[in-house]
Amino acid sequence: MKILKVYFEKEGYTVFLAEDGEKALDIFYQEKIDLAVIDWMMPHVSGVSVCKEIKQKGDTKVLMLTAKSEVENELYALNIGADDYVNKPFHPGILLTRAKKLLKDDQSILFDELKIDLQAKKVFKNDVDLNLTKKEMDLISCFIRNRGKILSRENLLMTVWGIDYEGDDRTVDTHIRRLREKIGGELIQTHRGLGYSFVKNK
Structure with a gap:
């Protein structure tokens, strides 16, 4: 298993x-x-x-x-x-x-003007490909599959970067900031002292 x-x-x-x-x-x-x-x-x-x-x-x-x-x-x-x-x-x-x-993770997910295609590993905003990096796509995939749940930096590091990653957990903050700049800041919410969450479908 x-x-x-x-x-x-x-x-x-x-x-x-x-x-x-x-x-x-x-x-x-x-x-x-x-x-x-x-x-x-x-x-x-x-x-x-x-x-x-x-x-x-x-x-x-x-x-x-x-x-x-x-x-x-x-x-x-x-x-x-x-x-x-x-x-x-x-x-x-x-x-x-x-x-x-x-x-239903083989389908596209819509959030207003944002279209997230988990199967193709692409995200579009107003039908324009945002060209997310692999880590940004891995992050948004993790958020989508856990939407509504608060994910700690440690949880995100283990899931996206892997158990062997030895860098600073602040790299999570950096990648989330860049991801927010591309998809819009309101979709990823910060929970002070706890972590981050992705908004549920409206």
Whole structure:
């Protein structure tokens, strides 16, 4: 699961890992989860039970991982509420693509005159390409996927620059200032002493 975590974090997602079904449900109740990727065969509480409980409690998307390729099991996964399923073994990129479709992150997002295309990794303002740098695009992707949440400098550094980055966390402030100059200052909000957040859709 750690390699999946790396794939998702590179795309700007915040990832929580659970070693069993009980931990998965703990995370579900403690954090705001948009998508749960659940293995059918989980210890303590089965993936099927976790899926049922998550779907009963809210609108979190569920993607089931299963080594069971029989059509009956695939139908069962969908009938208990799973939004999609992927048979093991699989390439992490395929799982990521399916997850993006469930989260609708393969579509363009509009904020007034701003159009953010996460799939093409481009941002347009009044239909003009802003030519964001890779780090600026990674930042805005991270904000979009966590919009409404306050992200600390440390969180942004780990997600965008990586765990091995050894520079000053003030580089986050510098890149956000430049990003604001391009997209407009009102979309990224500063929370003094806490971090930054991206406004929710109006």
